[in-house]
Amino acid sequence: MDIALARHWVQAIAVAMDEHQDRLTQLDSAIGDADHGANMHRGFNAVLATQVSYRPDSVSQLLVKVGSTLISSVGGASGPLYGTAFRAAGKALPGTDPDAAELLAALRAGLDAVRELGAAAPGDKTMVDAFLPALDAFEEELRAGGDLAAAAARAARAAEDGARATVPLQARKGRASYLGPRSIGHQDPGATSTALVFGALATAAAAR
Amino acid sequence: MDIALARHWVQAIAVAMDEHQDRLTQLDSAIGDADHGANMHRGFNAVLATQVSYRPDSVSQLLVKVGSTLISSVGGASGPLYGTAFRAAGKALPGTDPDAAELLAALRAGLDAVRELGAAAPGDKTMVDAFLPALDAFEEELRAGGDLAAAAARAARAAEDGARATVPLQARKGRASYLGPRSIGHQDPGATSTALVFGALATAAAAR
Amino acid sequence: MKKFLNTPESVLGDALAGLAAAHPRLDVDVAARVVRRAGAVRAGKVALVSGGGSGHEPLHGGFVGTGMLDAACPGEIFTSPVPDQMLAAATAVDQGAGVVLIVKNYTGDVLNFRMAAELVADEGIEVRTVLVDDDVAVTDSTWTAGRRGTGATVFVEKIAGALAEQGAGLDEVAAAGRRVNELSRSFAVALTACTTPAAGKPGFDLPEDEMEVGVGIHGEPGRRREKLGTARRIVAEALAAILAEPVLAGTDQALVMVNGLGGTPLIELYVLFNEVSTQLAAQGVTIARSLVGNYVTSLDMAGASITVCRADEQLLALWDAPVDTPALRWGG
Amino acid sequence: MKKFLNTPESVLGDALAGLAAAHPRLDVDVAARVVRRAGAVRAGKVALVSGGGSGHEPLHGGFVGTGMLDAACPGEIFTSPVPDQMLAAATAVDQGAGVVLIVKNYTGDVLNFRMAAELVADEGIEVRTVLVDDDVAVTDSTWTAGRRGTGATVFVEKIAGALAEQGAGLDEVAAAGRRVNELSRSFAVALTACTTPAAGKPGFDLPEDEMEVGVGIHGEPGRRREKLGTARRIVAEALAAILAEPVLAGTDQALVMVNGLGGTPLIELYVLFNEVSTQLAAQGVTIARSLVGNYVTSLDMAGASITVCRADEQLLALWDAPVDTPALRWGG
């Protein structure tokens, strides 16, 4: 991944958050507080705005900056969580253009940071339930000899499956947990936006 | 009319206000503030309560007492207006049992007092639009040789017709006047309750 | 009907008992339906009594206290109180200097207070009546019961109350109240109807994209229906109606209230107030003092009213004078 | 969606501009989203900063002023503010004695304030965090994000604020805030859902004869749905849940708030307060002080919350200490 691809990824996320803003809000309306669409939209708009004049030296720097911007502009639970994910991933990258395996390792670092910050385990009905299977699928595809584009495409599918698989779960973290068993039957908004993040990576990688 | 008949009349009004409370409230909801049913119900309940231990010397005294009770218990526009009507009518009666013509004259005094207090002219879409035609019909029937029961029956029908005839009118008095032309198309609640008052008189007189 | 109540009939009594429990500085006679100041009042102070139908809380009971009302008479919901209540209130609070009755201009209130004024005078107490009629939505008074009394009531009660507290005489207090009313105009918009406990359902149906313009505070529909507009447009329309009144021509500073009708959250009232402030400034009117909140409500109606009172230094000084009531409290 | 607004995106900015226009004693930085006291503050006073999503007005901006908060950070609607705001607020109001952050227990608020606390500490300012988590509707904290912070926030801000105003040190102020939180429990019921400007429609549908029991202040559904009950039954259920908390066992006097969620009229809150007062008395609990009104809202939600704080004389003295903010004002 080079800086151009990283930029493209981030732009594709912003496009996806714009397109799916209402859907994310409606999902959050059912078991949360109806702001997830606006939060992600505001955050990635801010990211786009800072990217205009920002000339990073590395993908690492770029992702750290994305994370910081999210923390400064999103708020809510998703701001610090996504912000930390991007910052941790960026910090885990080398200063040079990372290959697919280095990107995977960095994304693992991002997931670890999210889990440390939010203390969510898989199955708690959070973004972790899309993030983790996405990385596992990414890794499997690389092991099977796939390139970044193939790995990203498989990760995106796995993230979507993971998001959908949150429907029958009872939430144990975040706002949805207040609903107890009534959180069952609804898809987690954060897992859904995580699927969009991986979908955007697949789009950007495929365009190469 | 003797004291027993007057009592019966007042009881019949209370019964009618109980039966029609919701209807009066819904009429007042459309062009007023949705309290006319409760107001009339509360007022005549209070009247019933005071009547229990009240031993008036005359119909005159009884009607004055009804009016005072209404003033003390109803509030709103209808309290002082109905209260004044009964007080003025009572005061206009002789100390002896009035005949039908004396009752008519007293009711005229009641109407005059309402008009003086409220300054409503016929056609302003108020209780006057049921009260006035009721008395005119009462008078005609007496002229034609009818007795109290016949006169009261005709007055009741005329009051109902008068109430219905308020539908196409634009209100110029009371709360409904604030609506301007939007008051057109609704029946006036006060005219409707006045029709109930005359209906009760007819019921009581017929029971003799 | 979705309300916190025990029975529709018991709402007022229960609420008054709650008012009493919440405010030890009020003396609430739940049976007689009179709310008065609990503490001692200076002998010779002109007494202020107001009242009206309930459902407009905190009006009037929430304005009883030092520097404002001496007593309030709450009627049934949207129903003027009866003369007996007013008489009881007036005789209880008269300090020998007479009583000013502050009456919102509705047929029921006017008639009942008129009867009460006679009864009070019969007791040898001097009475003056101040009629509040500030609502510009009701225009042609020969075809109506005249302009309604709405938001300006708070201004009248505060300013007349301050003057009475300072020792002014009966006529002076009444004149000040009348002057505040003359200098004040209001306009209200509703986004939903309200539901009275007695009716059990909303007074009218309003489509999702429409509003009632020129409503009062009794749940009645307004003068007309319009497509729901932006806060900016709604405020422009309200201010146009208010500032068109000759008495407000040339206003340079004003006392302004943006008042919620009961079902509108404070954040929206601040959005409206921002528009009012910006648009008045553009017309050369400075907001010298303001209130933003629920002061004169219409049960659970979503909506808001705007009241503008042309102010001078004397009026502002009285506005700033100490007040200590459940709903307004400052100075002292 | 029936709201007074210009665009859904501009609600917060417009409302903050309105807050600034309405309250000259607040210093509102609309761009940075920080609300602070305008006047000079005693050097060496411990500073109190709170904040959270908007839509809960008057919380928190309405509690900025003498005797309460030094600054508030309003987030977007129902969205925790960002660390930058909190840092800006804390550095602006620190008087050299450190800053207490008052944080309602929601994942977003906790994470953002935690990051802010680090940033503030990096600036060499001492920080303490007081977490508010009073809502008994959320029971099993190992299966949830823990109890939510709701009505007790007002008590914490008032009492810690009074102590700071009196010159107490950083740890003492933070300890007092934590103690108030520990002694406070809340329970809320909703009759309707609220509508966020972003969603444009109510968060859930609730049949005409049902209520949501155990709701929070973010429009989420509650723990369960029940048939709409009388005020008496609703209060009995809420008080049972509250008084079952071990920490409230043996309470003899309490500070009590009956709080409207935004769409419920004051008259209904008084009906509820009457029940609270009667039922607490029957259980030997005296209401020493109380608040009845809209203090911690959930946009236009019709509903109410009840908060009970076990009180002693020291706590009541701090409660009675002067406060001068847009939404709470007494003493002085």
Ligand SMILES: Nc1ncnc2c1ncn2[C@@H]1O[C@H](COP(=O)(O)OP(=O)(O)O)[C@@H](O)[C@H]1O
């Ligand atoms: N502790 C946590 N760990 C991981 N993800 C979480 C946690 N808490 C919440 N989330 C995620 O955040 C999403 C909600 O984000 P958002 O609506 O933007 O914030 P908020 O809940 O503060 O309104 C949830 O759908 C969930 O996926």
Ligand SMILES: Nc1ncnc2c1ncn2[C@@H]1O[C@H](COP(=O)(O)OP(=O)(O)O)[C@@H](O)[C@H]1O
């Ligand atoms: N000035 C008036 N003269 C005669 N009748 C009037 C006048 N004003 C109102 N009314 C009558 O009173 C009725 C309303 O009574 P009610 O609803 O009990 O009082 P309010 O209008 O104070 O709520 C109207 O329907 C009308 O018939």
Ligand SMILES: [Mg+2]
């Ligand atoms: Mg959310």
Ligand SMILES: [Mg+2]
């Ligand atoms: Mg009526």
Ligand SMILES: [Mg+2]
């Ligand atoms: Mg009425």
Ligand SMILES: [Mg+2]
């Ligand atoms: Mg949120």
